[in-house]
Amino acid sequence: MPVLNSLIDVITMKSEKPMRRLLAYYGILAIIVLLIVYLAPGLLNRVAAKGLAEVSTGPGVLQDALGGNATANVLAGNSLADLAVTTIMILLGTLALMLPVTWVYMSARPIPGHSQTIVQTLLFLPLVVAGIVYIVQNSLALAFSLAGVMAAVRFRTTLRDTRDVVYIFLSIVVGFSAGVQSLAVGSLVSIVFNLVILITWRYDYGRNVLTPTANSQWAGPLHVLAGPTGDHAIPDRDLVLSLTPEKAGALSDRFQRVSKKLGKKKKKPRFDSVLSVRTYDVPAAQAQIEKILQEKTKRWDLDEVVTNTGKPSEIYYLARLKKSVPRDEFLTAIHENADGVIDSVDLETRGAPLDVKSGTIQ
């Protein structure tokens, strides 16, 4: 792996952008494939495109069922060595295709944090699926036996994120394609899958502006913290229960920090808006934004800077707009002064107070 990482570093000029690193990986993989095609023509057909293997050329040795010798077995199309080489090729091909999928899974997530179990499953599952499918092949009897075994060994698990299920499906697809010796299909599916995932993640495709998301994860807590009762209720019980103690501690620190900013209980909220800014140049963007904030808000405070690699970093401000400044005017002013350093900007303003009763931990 260090060698692979070094190679990717050389090709990408040490870029941390996932897209560049992914393309570099596929470039290296393509070179390895070409090398195999050059060194052992026909070997790749065994695992990449079984249909092509059927039109192989050159002499072929038939197995001798009466006598046979070691040489014959080595040369024969169905020898044990042949089977072993094909199986190893299938497994290595599966791993080579699933490795970048795990990278994408770990990096391109709207919510920070991922399940290590799923990452490992993404590597193990296709190996097992490929093995099963390779054994079953066209045998109906084996397929029925397999169904029986699977029925006996039941496993159930609930995945938290819908996207995790899709990753699992992809690993099954790659495993199937490897098992039927058509890895060409699996490789195309996984490459396109990775690119689509990265692009949708990079541009936050499909984000509902009305729903608080990763970019505005403070909007919900702000509503509650600034609510009329001010009892610091947390709106999502399941979310809290799923946290590790470390994450809960970190969240608690954040709430306390925000709580301090909001001021004393029963008082009017000091801030009513969250300004989220996406930029590749944090210092320049801060300078531009803060000029506008100074001019257009009653008060503002820098809440957080989230530094990303491969996609724009995020800056969050808490603000209270001047009554005379409507939201559109404020955003227009930021856009006009963006000076090319701001990728996107969004302002979420507190609406009606939440029903705190329904948001408390049950």
Next chain:
Amino acid sequence: MTSARTLALVASVLAGAAACRAGPEAKAAQIRTLEAERQQEVARRIAQAGDNTTKPVAVWIMPPELREISGLASTPTNHVLAHDDEIGRIYEIDPKGGIILKRFTLSGAPHGDFEAITIVDKDIYLLESNGKLFKFKEGGDGEQVDYSKYDTHLGHECEFEGLAFEPDSAWLVMPCKNVSSKGNSDALVIYRLPLPLTDSPRFTTLVIPMSEVIGSNSWKNFRPSDIAIDPVTGNYVLVASHEKALAVITPGGKVVRSEPLPPGHAQAEGVAITRDGILIVSDEARSQPADMMLYRWHQ
């Protein structure tokens, strides 16, 4: 690891791998040696077999691509042409060396229910079960060959699984596996189609009562799955996969003999006889892989 060291490592791996690449000539020479050894071994077994025509002198396991091996045809060089049931792809096999010498495909690799093959001088004919014939020339290894298609219009009368060329009469001989006409349901029907093929060919039909074909055997029927012409006597040699049987019939319709095939034939779909007296029977894969068995052939 520095970039330079990484690149040096990759370059050395590439150079080493390129140096290790085995030449195709070396492999071909290895196969030729093996073929010669096997031919000697089969010749020894044939000599040992003596008059025993039921003990196989060689059994070759077919590769997965020939799991539905269907028809066989003997070539002038004592090789055989074989083909798969579903794709118009032809394999030339050295039956004594157990080597697939080459493969060539009909242009566009047409799919169909290919059942039998025969050689007429420089032409090769491939028969579909519905009576359609594909005519083409022999191709080189890996090549695609052009073909012409000819409909015998006999598909509605019977289902074909066998084809052979009778050189004395220049007929294509096509035994019927399943007869559609009720009048001939108790008979073995063999159509004979004169060459060259014309738009309105004059068929001759050989109808042999089934009781004569079955003889003293316990079969209820005899549905031929392939036919070959004995190069010495000119008799028709038919195999029936369902009955696991073999019958020898003269071109005049007299049954010379009918007998069970030697044991071990799961589904005999092809038969050929070489000029040097080897009977070759091929079996489609069932629970076992497809195979090709060689026997001594005496009249």
